[in-house]
Amino acid sequence: MARILIVDDSPTETYRFREILEKHGHKVIEANNGADGVATARAEKPDLVLMDVVMPGLNGFQATRQLCKGEDTQHIPIIIVTTKDQETDRVWGRRQGAKDYLTKPVDEVVLLQTIAQYLPS
Numbered sequence: 798m799a800r801i802l803i804v805d806d807s808p809t810e811t812y813r814f815r816e817i818l819e820k821h822g823h824k825v826i827e828a829n830n831g832a833d834g835v836a837t838a839r840a841e842k843p844d845l846v847l848m849d850v851v852m853p854g855l856n857g858f859q860a861t862r863q864l865c866k867g868e869d870t871q872h873i874p875i876i877i878v879t880t881k882d883q884e885t886d887r888v889w890g891r892r893q894g895a896k897d898y899l900t901k902p903v904d905e906v907v908l909l910q911t912i913a914q915y916l917p918s
Contacts, residue, residue: 798822799916802841804834804860805849805878810901814847814878817905823912831855835863838870845915848895850879850886858893865894874915878903 801818805811806829815825826841828834832855838846846864850857857877864870874896879886882900890898897911 798824799844799912800824800826800841801912802826802828802834802838802843802846804828804831804837804846804852804857806830806852807849810849810878814908817908821909831857831860834860835867835870838864838873839867842870843873844917845912846873846875847878847912848875850877850881850890858889861890861893861895876911876915878908 801823803811803814803825811827818825826837826843828837830852848857848861857879861875864873864875875894876897876899877890877895878899878901880901887898896915899911
C-alpha cells in the first residue's frame with residue numbers, strides 16, 4: 798500500500814504507529830527528529846508523513862513548514878500527531894501546511910481513516 802514516514806522522537810509512539818500501519822499493509826519509514834524527518838522525506842518521497850511536534854532541535858511545526866515549502870516535497874500530505882491539543886496549536890499546524898491534526902493517544906480507527914483521506918485511491 799502506501800509508504801508512510803513517521804517522524805517522532807518517542808520510540809514507544811513510533812513502535813505503536815509502525816505496528817498499526819504495517820498491520821494494514823503500509824510500508825513504514827522512520828525518523829526520530831525534525832531535521833532527519835525533512836532529510837528522509839526529501840530522499841524517500843513517502844506518500845504521507847505522520848509528524849510529531851515536540852522534538853529536540855527542529856520541531857514538527859518547523860519541519861512541516863520546510864516540507865510544505867519545498868518544491869520536491871510540497872505534494873506530500875502531512876498529518877501532525879501530537880500531545881499538544883490547544884486550538885492555537887491546531888491552527889498553527891495548519892498554517893504550516895499540515896493537512897490534518899490529531900492528538901495523542903490516537904485511536905487506531907481514527908488514525909487509519911484520517912490517513913486514508915489523504916492517500917491516492
